Amino acid sequence: MNEWIGELRDLSAAGEPAVLVTVAGIRGSAPREIGAKMIVTDRETIGTIGGGQLEYQSTRIAVGMLGEKTLALRSFPLGASLGQCCGGVVEILFEPIDGGMPAWLRDLAALHGQREPAVLVTRISRSAPLKYVVTADGVYGIGEEDADAAMTGKARDALDAGAAAQRCVQEFFEPVVMPDLDIAVFGAGHVGSAVVAALSRLEANIRWVDGRRGIFRKLPANVRAVETADPALEVAAMAPGSYYLVMTHSHALDFDICERVLRRGDARYCGLIGSVSKRRRFVKRYRQQGMPDARIRTLTCPIGVDGITGKKPAEIAVSVAAEILRLRERAATEIAYPDNVHPIGG
Numbered sequence: 606m607n608e609w610i611g612e613l614r615d616l617s618a619a620g621e622p623a624v625l626v627t628v629a630g631i632r633g634s635a636p637r638e639i640g641a642k643m644i645v646t647d648r649e650t651i652g653t654i655g656g657g658q659l660e661y662q663s664t665r666i667a668v669g670m671l672g673e674k675t676l677a678l679r680s681f682p683l684g685a686s687l688g689q690c691c692g693g694v695v696e697i698l699f700e701p702i703d704g705g706m707p708a709w710l711r712d713l714a715a716l717h718g719q720r721e722p723a724v725l726v727t728r729i730s731r732s733a734p735l736k737y738v739v740t741a742d743g744v745y746g747i748g749e750e751d752a753d754a755a756m757t758g759k760a761r762d763a764l765d766a767g768a769a770a771q772r773c774v775q776e777f778f779e780p781v782v783m784p785d786l787d788i789a790v791f792g793a794g795h796v797g798s799a800v801v802a803a804l805s806r807l808e809a810n811i812r813w814v815d816g817r818r819g820i821f822r823k824l825p826a827n828v829r830a831v832e833t834a835d836p837a838l839e840v841a842a843m844a845p846g847s848y849y850l851v852m853t854h855s856h857a858l859d860f861d862i863c864e865r866v867l868r869r870g871d872a873r874y875c876g877l878i879g880s881v882s883k884r885r886r887f888v889k890r891y892r893q894q895g896m897p898d899a900r901i902r903t904l905t906c907p908i909g910v911d912g913i914t915g916k917k918p919a920e921i922a923v924s925v926a927a928e929i930l931r932l933r934e935r936a937a938t939e940i941a942y943p944d945n946v947h948p949i950g951g
Contacts, residue, residue: 608826609642612651614714617706621646624667625700628654630772633693640770640779647671663697673701678729709746713738720783724760727777784808787844791836791862792852793820799918803926814839840865848929852878860887867900874932877906
């Protein structure tokens with residue numbers, strides 16, 4: 606996720622030295638993907654690049670670089686010498702951030718706050734380092750005349766293609782875009798709060814809706830709270846292909862929200878908390894209203910993955926998060942292989 610942007614911005618604004626640690630290359634198997642980050646200060650480590658000895662050794666190196674000015678790229682074989690058995694090789698980029706907020710970070714934070722897709726461009730060079738931000742129609746964090754035209758073009762190609770973070774020798778491109786997992790959670794009771802706490806740790810945009818005044822407290826960065834007298838109207842605010850979780854304090858309100866979701870006809874998931882008998886009652890009423898069975902069948906109730914029967918809020922939250930992740934993986938597979946033809950071993 607992109608929380609590191611706000612964390613690093615806050616540290617820089619406070620004048621606290623830090624080292625940005627990034628997975629910049631992978632050969633073979635590794636615990637995290639290219640672009641995974643953590644921030645190291647003299648007090649704490651924020652984020653993770655995969656744990657184990659790789660993270661431990663990287664943290665030690667980063668602490669030793671606090672206050673320095675020059676970046677470094679180190680290679681770590683994940684074998685017996687490092688006490689890890691992944692078998693691959695991971696290259697880690699260490700970038701000290703000291704002496705105020707870099708222009709690229711200031712501009713990236715502003716663009717991200719405006720939900721503007723961008724690519725963070727880095728030339729990994731001790732003698733001629735370069736770091737700036739590219740959008741579809743602008744260059745930030747550096748004068749446009751100082752940017753590398755070829756790298757800027759490659760960054761825009763990556764943005765157009767929706768590519769993941771990638772590196773070619775000294776050139777490193779990291780798309781910074783809002784996640785495409787849109788989730789609406791209706792209800793801020795004990796279960797809704799536990800569900801949002803679990804889902805907010807995913808790369809997701811979460812809209813949390815409730816009609817009760819003053820019910821929302823501190824929110825994660827990727828959660829938007831909506832306090833409204835008519836929560837059901839918020840269904841219309843969601844993007845096509847969204848996931849909906851309905852768990853309010855009122856069965857009548859649950860019914861209204863689910864009806865609006867089903868009539869939209871474009872939800873990836875409409876999950877209603879409750880029992881099989883609750884679903885039967887809702888289904889009967891929807892049929893009486895003339896709703897097509899094809900729409901009604903998309904209502905999921907009870908919610909959560911099979912085999913987890915616990916009723917505690919935290920147990921429900923884990924089960925529901927797993928169900929959404931499983932559905933998302935399935936949808937991604939169907940998009941990648943529309944004819945159900947998978948690669949060997951898939």
